[in-house]
Amino acid sequence: HSSWQFADITLNNMKTAQHFFYQNDTLTVDGVPLDKLAMQYGTPLYVYSKAALTEHFRQYADVCKQFETDDIRSLVCYSVKSNSNLAILNILGREGAGFDIVSGGELLRVIAAGCDSRKVIFSGVGKTASEIRLALEHDILCFNVESFAELRRINRIAAEMGKKARVSFRVNPNVDPKTHPYISTGLKENKFGIPYEEALAGYEEAARMPHIEVTGIDCHIGSQLLDDAPLLEALDKLIDLFDQLAQKEIELKHIDIGGGIGITYDNEIPVAISDYLTRIFGKITAWKNAKYPGQSISMMFEPGRSISGNAGLLLTQVQYLKTNSDKNFAIVDAAMNDLMRPSLYESWHTVLPVAKRQTETKTYDIVGPICESGDWLARQRTLSIETDDLLAIMSAGAYGMAMSSNYNTRGRAAEILIDDKKAYLIRKRERPE
Numbered sequence: 330h331s332s333w334q335f336a337d338i339t340l341n342n343m344k345t346a347q348h349f350f351y352q353n354d355t356l357t358v359d360g361v362p363l364d365k366l367a368m369q370y371g372t373p374l375y376v377y378s379k380a381a382l383t384e385h386f387r388q389y390a391d392v393c394k395q396f397e398t399d400d401i402r403s404l405v406c407y408s409v410k411s412n413s414n415l416a417i418l419n420i421l422g423r424e425g426a427g428f429d430i431v432s433g434g435e436l437l438r439v440i441a442a443g444c445d446s447r448k449v450i451f452s453g454v455g456k457t458a459s460e461i462r463l464a465l466e467h468d469i470l471c472f473n474v475e476s477f478a479e480l481r482r483i484n485r486i487a488a489e490m491g492k493k494a495r496v497s498f499r500v501n502p503n504v505d506p507k508t509h510p511y512i513s514t515g516l517k518e519n520k521f522g523i524p525y526e527e528a529l530a531g532y533e534e535a536a537r538m539p540h541i542e543v544t545g546i547d548c549h550i551g552s553q554l555l556d557d558a559p560l561l562e563a564l565d566k567l568i569d570l571f572d573q574l575a576q577k578e579i580e581l582k583h584i585d586i587g588g589g590i591g592i593t594y595d596n597e598i599p600v601a602i603s604d605y606l607t608r609i610f611g612k613i614t615a616w617k618n619a620k621y622p623g624q625s626i627s628m629m630f631e632p633g634r635s636i637s638g639n640a641g642l643l644l645t646q647v648q649y650l651k652t653n654s655d656k657n658f659a660i661v662d663a664a665m666n667d668l669m670r671p672s673l674y675e676s677w678h679t680v681l682p683v684a685k686r687q688t689e690t691k692t693y694d695i696v697g698p699i700c701e702s703g704d705w706l707a708r709q710r711t712l713s714i715e716t717d718d719l720l721a722i723m724s725a726g727a728y729g730m731a732m733s734s735n736y737n738t739r740g741r742a743a744e745i746l747i748d749d750k751k752a753y754l755i756r757k758r759e760r761p762e
């Protein structure tokens with residue numbers, strides 16, 4: 330049973346189903362029928378709802394504004410890796426978003442989308458010299474430093490350029506996020522961040538570096554977290570370190586708690602974003618007012634999935650129906666190169682037929698044309714389908730197109746944005762040439 334079948338379900342305080350619903354037995358995105366889009370633009374096709382995207386961003390931004398005071402500020406930095414389409418970056422930039430990036434390429438996208446590079450924070454364990462130079466040229470807000478070697482490299486490059494680099498340490502708070510091992514990042518055994526115990530000495534070293542300005546502290550413990558308890562635990566650890574640094578007269582300006590809350594793919598019920606943020610700001614406000622009255626502190630967030638994930642779907646067409654020893658396959662024209670999540674994480678994406686049929690149902694594995702047994706999009710789904718039918722793979726707005734490849738020399742899909750009942754082509758289909 331998928332929650333998508335119940336139009337009244339409230340997800341993350343928002344009716345997600347509100348943007349993806351049936352009209353005259355045809356699935357639509359904000360009222361635009363998907364069969365029409367398939368006819369005009371072909372399949373596989375990513376389709377996003379601008380209304381959903383902005384609503385999801387405002388779930389963060391509105392609560393942040395609510396808690397803002399003269400000396401408690403905040404910035405929601407959309408995590409570009411979840412969906413880096415230029416139109417999407419542009420929309421979020423206009424909404425006031427900052428951006429969390431992990432490569433020079435993502436910085437160039439933010440700039441190409443007309444957004445402000447001074448609202449960019451740069452995470453990642455392997456920043457190259459040229460990426461650091463590019464970021465300094467564009468005066469980004471902050472580097473989230475993940476090792477001492479990186480810190481020294483940033484100091485050296487900033488010196489060459491006659492600049493001062495703003496840095497924050499990504500500390501590893503050793504908190505179990507209770508999520509998929511591939512997307513859990515805050516444990517000791519992960520490659521990410523600076524070990525908690527080494528951070529204090531590292532900050533002292535950084536504070537002495539002439540071309541480094543220590544501005545913040547951050548962490549990112551994992552993705553697709555449904556409960557906020559591990560995040561609040563991580564925040565306690567950051568606050569603790571902040572206090573220890575203050576005693577050594579290292580005064581930080583911001584705290585960044587990393588990625589956002591998880592989303593509903595099937596029937597998961599994530600904590601409401603407003604409740605999560607209310608708890609975060611409750612903690613921060615009480616702590617800051619008691620210990621640092623008059624000092625300014627900024628809270629930063631790096632959500633990706635919860636903004637883009639349930640703002641988009643992947644539309645695909647059934648090519649063949651096939652039965653091999655009792656097993657039914659629906660072979661579709663989308664594949665693991667378009668949406669890698671099922672192959673890589675065995676993750677669930679709800680599959681909805683674009684046209685509702687009343688005919689007999691069967692249980693299918695939905696698979697792509699790629700020459701790998703791992704090329705599947707969904708397994709054991711009971712559907713009533715025929716050859717040439719269109720299927721919508723839901724919750725594909727995050728880590729879908731962004732993780733796509735040209736494997737098997739397949740061109741990447743086109744992307745469409747629905748805005749006020751109109752469809753805009755926001756990225757052309759790739760042609761083999």
Ligand code: LLP
Pocket residue numbers: 408411429452453512549551552553554587588589590631632633634635670674727728
């Ligand atoms: N900040 C940092 C430093 C991150 O590494 C990530 C995600 C985020 C923010 C955004 O997290 P979110 O709000 O989206 O949970 N490909 C995987 C997800 C990988 C997440 C990597 N880091 C998937 O498809 O589930």
